[in-house]
Amino acid sequence: MNNRFVLGIDVGGTNFRIGLVEQNGKLYNFTIESSSILTQSDNPFQSFKNYIKNYLQTYLNGELMAISVGFPATVSKDKNKIYSAPNLAGFNNINISEHLEEEFQVPVFLDRDVNYLLMYDMIVHNIHQKGVTVGFYIGTGFGNAIYINGEFLSGKNGVAGELGHIPVLHSKELCGCGNVGCIEIYASGKALYRIWELNFKDTEIDEIFMKYKDSPVLKDFIDAISIPIATEINILDPDNIIIGGGVVNMKGFPIDYFEECIFQHVRKPYPALNLKYIYSLNNKEAGVIGAAYYAFARIQKI
Ligand SMILES: [Zn+2]
Numbered sequence: 001m002n003n004r005f006v007l008g009i010d011v012g013g014t015n016f017r018i019g020l021v022e023q024n025g026k027l028y029n030f031t032i033e034s035s036s037i038l039t040q041s042d043n044p045f046q047s048f049k050n051y052i053k054n055y056l057q058t059y060l061n062g063e064l065m066a067i068s069v070g071f072p073a074t075v076s077k078d079k080n081k082i083y084s085a086p087n088l089a090g091f092n093n094i095n096i097s098e099h100l101e102e103e104f105q106v107p108v109f110l111d112r113d114v115n116y117l118l119m120y121d122m123i124v125h126n127i128h129q130k131g132v133t134v135g136f137y138i139g140t141g142f143g144n145a146i147y148i149n150g151e152f153l154s155g156k157n158g159v160a161g162e163l164g165h166i167p168v169l170h171s172k173e174l175c176g177c178g179n180v181g182c183i184e185i186y187a188s189g190k191a192l193y194r195i196w197e198l199n200f201k202d203t204e205i206d207e208i209f210m211k212y213k214d215s216p217v218l219k220d221f222i223d224a225i226s227i228p229i230a231t232e233i234n235i236l237d238p239d240n241i242i243i244g245g246g247v248v249n250m251k252g253f254p255i256d257y258f259e260e261c262i263f264q265h266v267r268k269p270y271p272a273l274n275l276k277y278i279y280s281l282n283n284k285e286a287g288v289i290g291a292a293y294y295a296f297a298r299i300q301k302i
Helices: 044-059 096-104 113-124 189-199 205-212 216-236 255-265 286-301
Strands: 004-011 015-021 027-034 063-071 082-084 108-112 132-138 142-148 240-244 277-279
Touching: 004 044, 004 113, 004 286, 015 044, 015 286, 027 044, 027 286, 044 096, 063 096, 063 113, 063 286, 096 108, 108 113, 108 286, 113 132, 113 142, 113 240, 113 286, 132 216, 142 216, 189 205, 189 216, 205 216, 216 240, 216 255
Parallel strands: 004 063, 063 108, 132 240, 240 277
Antiparallel strands: 004 015, 015 027, 132 142
16 A cells, blocks of 8 residues: 655744644655745745645655645645745735645645644643643744644634734834834844844853843743743633744743743632643654644544
């Protein structure tokens, strides 16, 4: 019998990652490319399609079951198009799923990248699909995914879980999303980069927690990322809390102080007295494998 694969693609603002994945999660021909080969072309979506075509011609050795793509973006309720991807030009408002289905004649799944990261973490950590699981991924931006009783929370328009864009009182700073005063301005890798530029430029950015974790600016930063997390915990009282992303995985990241900050902001006695965190390892392949897990689960329901 032919091997069966899902093509998983994890498109980020800087790089995109692609690989063929079997149902058991085994990954083949994993490749990382610069996203600039898409965004700097005259027609980013056409370049994306061509890239997929060449990739499949080169590597596919078996049956293609589906294509599953994650974007750092808000995605429509019907999971066909991207509404807004501030860090990735040229993909907004195109019927991506429809065009790819037409071209490759397989089901195509399109969703927010954080949903696929959470899918991966739930499977790796053996988390039961019942109950409420939330994922917080602090990378360039502040990503959030919410999974309730077997489904991602999608919302009326498909854009639920934009926790990075809750407003901060009295803030006048402009966010990449176009609004003013979003918490992501203070609670993200972008914010940490700004702190580094202003205060610690004599040190490599990767080292700042090792050297300066007790400095007031970094303590404020840790408190800032704890606020949206505590907010969602107060609203949902989740069964499982997964925390990951490049910032949390930096050397010397002060986990104890971070958890102390969350504790301070959540309601007492509960959920405060019953908090447990699962930390997601910063696995480069997670978005690709998670996308494929999601597609295999969906194909079985069709
Ligand atoms: Zn915003």
